[in-house]
Amino acid sequence: MQLTRRSFLKLTGATAAAATLASVGLNKASASTIDPLRIKYTKEYTTICTFCGVGCGVVCHVRDGVIVNAEGDPDHPINEGTLCSKGSSHYNISYIYDEKGKPKPNPNRLTHVLYRAPGSSSYEEKDWDWALDTIARRIKDTRDQNYVESVNVDGRQVTVNRTEAISWLGSAFCTDEENYLFHKMARAMGVINIDHCARL
Numbered sequence: 001m002q003l004t005r006r007s008f009l010k011l012t013g014a015t016a017a018a019a020t021l022a023s024v025g026l027n028k029a030s031a032s033t034i035d036p037l038r039i040k041y042t043k044e045y046t047t048i049c050t051f052c053g054v055g056c057g058v059v060c061h062v063r064d065g066v067i068v069n070a071e072g073d074p075d076h077p078i079n080e081g082t083l084c085s086k087g088s089s090h091y092n093i094s095y096i097y098d099e100k101g102k103p104k105p106n107p108n109r110l111t112h113v114l115y116r117a118p119g120s121s122s123y124e125e126k127d128w129d130w131a132l133d134t135i136a137r138r139i140k141d142t143r144d145q146n147y148v149e150s151v152n153v154d155g156r157q158v159t160v161n162r163t164e165a166i167s168w169l170g171s172a173f174c175t176d177e178e179n180y181l182f183h184k185m186a187r188a189m190g191v192i193n194i195d196h197c198a199r200l
Contacts, residue, residue: 038101039069046073051086052172053179054078058090067091068103086172142166143189167193 003011042061049056057076061069070090074081083090095103113131114123146165150157168186170179179196186194 042068046076049079049083049087049090050173050175051084053176056083056087058083058087060090066103067095139166139189147190162190162192164192166191167195170194170196172197 039061042063045060045062047058047060049058056079057073059071059073060067068091072079072081072083072087079087092106094106094109096106098104113126113128115126115131116123142165143163146163148160148162148164150159152158166189168182168191170182174182183194
């Protein structure tokens with residue numbers, strides 16, 4: 001059988017059409033096994049992604065007070081429905097799906113403070129008040145021990161009011177306003193080593 005270019009294209013098109021129709025479930029056997037949409041009976045809320053300062057739009061689908069899906073907002077002028085790898089993981093930060101497709105809290109999400117003492121090989125659970133007091137005390141002690149008011153430059157004293165023993169790493173999960181306040185706080189303490197983690 002001689003296969004011309006025209007007959008090859010016809011055969012390829014017919015095969016692709018048949019495979020497509022079969023895969024979308026146009027037969028009775030597969031139509032009964034199709035699961036209902038995850039977002040069925042949900043309410044849509046639009047919001048802004050909190051991971052960085054770009055401001056991509058996110059559509060959250062909520063059922064009974066629980067987010068069951070999060071995806072890019074196609075009507076948003078910045079991302080036009082797309083999300084980066086961090087934005088795409090919005091839902092999985094808090095929830096995952098069980099074997100039956102129902103949302104449940106993510107067991108890998110930390111909800112309490114874990115502290116590992118110097119030299120220890122294991123973590124112990126602490127309360128938030130202890131953690132905040134400990135962090136504040138360590139920052140204050142480190143700043144007091146390493147604070148530099150002035151340095152000698154070409155034979156004259158120049159006021160610098162800084163500490164090089166502390167660094168500050170901004171969070172891509174905070175809002176722009178929160179990061180602005182954190183940055184002001186770090187500068188007020190004399191921290192000059194400031195960076196951010198908004199990298200993919």
